[in-house]
Amino acid sequence: MAGTIAQSTRSRTGNSSATNRATLESAPVRWTLIGIAALFLGLFLFMPLAVVFISAFSKGISAYFASFREPDALAAIRLTLLAAGIAVPLNLLFGIAAAWAVAKFEFVGKSFLITLIDLPFSVSPVVSGLIYVLLFGLQGLFGKWLQAHDIKIIFAVPGIVLATVFVTFPFVARELIPLIQAQGSDEEEAALTLGASGWQTFLRVTLPNVKWGLLYGVIICNARAMGEFGAVSVVSGHIRGMTNTMPLHIEILYNEYQFVPAFAVASLLAMLALLTLVVKSIVEWKAQQDVVEEDKSWSMEPA
Amino acid sequence: MALILKKRSILPGFGITMGFTISYLCLIVLIPLSATFLRAASVTWPRFWQIVTDPRALASYRITFGASFIAALINLVFGLLVAWVLVRYSFPGRRLVDSLVDLPFALPTAVAGISLTQIYSTHGWMGHYLDMVGIKAAYNPLGVVIALTFIGLPFVVRTVQPVLEDLDKDMEEAAASLGANRWQTIIKVVLPAILPAALTGFTMAFARAIGEYGSVVFISGNMPMRTEITPLLIITKLDQYDYAGATAIAVVMLVFSFVLLLAINLLHKWSSKSQRGESSTKEKEVTIDTSLAPGYVQ
Secondary structure: OHHHHHHHHOOOOOOOOOOOHHHOOOHHHHHHHHHHHHHHHHHHHHHHHHHHHHHHOOOOHHHHHHHHHOHHHHHHHHHHHHHHHHHHHHHHHHHHHHHHHHHHOOOOOHHHHHHHHHHHHHOOHHHHHHHHHHHHOOOOOOHHHHHHOOOOOOOOHHHHHHHHHHHOOOHHHHHHHHHHHHHOOHHHHHHHHOOOOHHHHHHHHHHHHHHHHHHHHHHHHHHHHHHOOHHHHHHHOOOOOOOOOHHHHHHHHHHOOOHHHHHHHHHHHHHHHHHHHHHHHHHHHHHHHHHHHHHHHHHHOOO | OHHHOOOOOOOOOHHHHHHHHHHHHHHHHHHHHHHHHHHHHOOOHHHHHHHHOOHHHHHHHHHHHHHHHHHHHHHHHHHHHHHHHHHHOOOOOHHHHHHHOOHHHHOOHHHHHHHHHHHHOOOOHHHHHHHHOOOOOOOOHHHHHHHHHHHHHHHHHHHHHHHHHHOOHHHHHHHHHOOOOHHHHHHHHHHHHHHHHHHHHHHHHHHHHHHOOHHHHHHHOOOOOOOOOHHHHHHHHHHOOOHHHHHHHHHHHHHHHHHHHHHHHHHHHHHHHHHHHHOOOOOOOOOOOOOOOOOOOO
16 A cells, blocks of 8 residues: 555665764663563564464474365365455456546545445454345345255355455555555556557556555455455354365364364464565565656656 | 546546446445344344343453453553654664564464464463463453454554654754753653554554454453453354344444544544644655555454
């Protein structure tokens, strides 16, 4: 989202003027504060992350890999990939369409529409699942009709996909809207004037300008899609090997005191989280590069 | 519709993109959400009131809101400290720590849940020491606070950080040259400037914690009246096929989330305005980094 990039392009001047005694604390105070912050982050960030991998390998490497030979574990991984594989492209398509409509045109009710797009973020995951149970469950609004036509949505794969789509709904749109807004429409208008079609303009002008933000939106959307627990838990029915995603499979294993397999599957998701953070850093860095280059080309122009 | 009043633009594609946006939004979000309220409306008012003020429900609000508030307070204090340390000081590993702060946004809640439970159960790394001094963290309200602190950790850091980075040191220098000591300068100059952003972060962390489910269910022990959070109560009611009960409680939660969403939007506006006033030389709009926040308001 623009926020990330705007933040990273801001100069990190923290320490260049740090020699100024009036605005810097004494060294003991400084190191005490750093120490307290490190202790807090160590306790709440590093330790939970470390425990996942240490517990996963606590019975050795072969026990770790044996966890993935379980058919139920494989089925859970497959279902997670399937749900994310449907939810992410759908929300990507929506994100691009919404960003184009919202960022390139002026209309009444625009900020209200943006609030509505953000709405799924403010709903508890459990409630996100519940709303689909109330629609498609046996006692739900369409329950009778679905049963008559032998269509199963709740406690089946379609429900899991729907819940995943809901909780990851705003990610790509939120990322793209501020970016496309910041770009303005001058370049697109120039392209159209020169005879490009709408599609060509979008693919050749708009898309290259926002590619890093788009990539980041997709990655974070995917991370959430694969890791969602609460919403999916409500609609899944927890049928082993059938409607269990990776997070749900972790829950079952953990509750059965199968700690090594539970943490082994968890370690896959933890690696996905770390990968997401790495991509975020790279995208921020790339966006910063782009801005620096733009600044250079600006300063080369005669005043 | 109010949407027809669009300014003329030579760019194509308004109709199709707007049409798709609205239909998809209605299909996935608006219709299911309104169906929930519709469903709740089929319960009579006295019955609704009875469900949502049932002692077990009240106990679940107490633990959910109480633990969320304490966790958000912890995150306010330490978030300010972490943001300060990351922006103002240099130390080895600063970049790494900076990018790791977002971990709670990226790590699936179930993974955080089992990991924190492992740490704070009586045989765990921390639980072992806490047990020696007679504190039981896991399967107690304290465990709920720990999980919610983890979940909300990045919010205050990420809202305050950009504001601190943009803060001109001139003001602090002026305060110092006028005779204020460092402590006075921080209380009277720095703190007022970052207050709106800090409050925004606090409210976001609070709102996120209220709806949280995955990380809490493992560590809380889920004892009714004691450590049963409201989202779990909804699931319990669903498992008992008590759809009316689940819906009524869900509506209470939805109303609270929407109120908090409104509060966050207002705080955000206040925060951007005061920020623009602070540094009029910088025309950059203040945007708060919630990019990694899956459900920054839960």
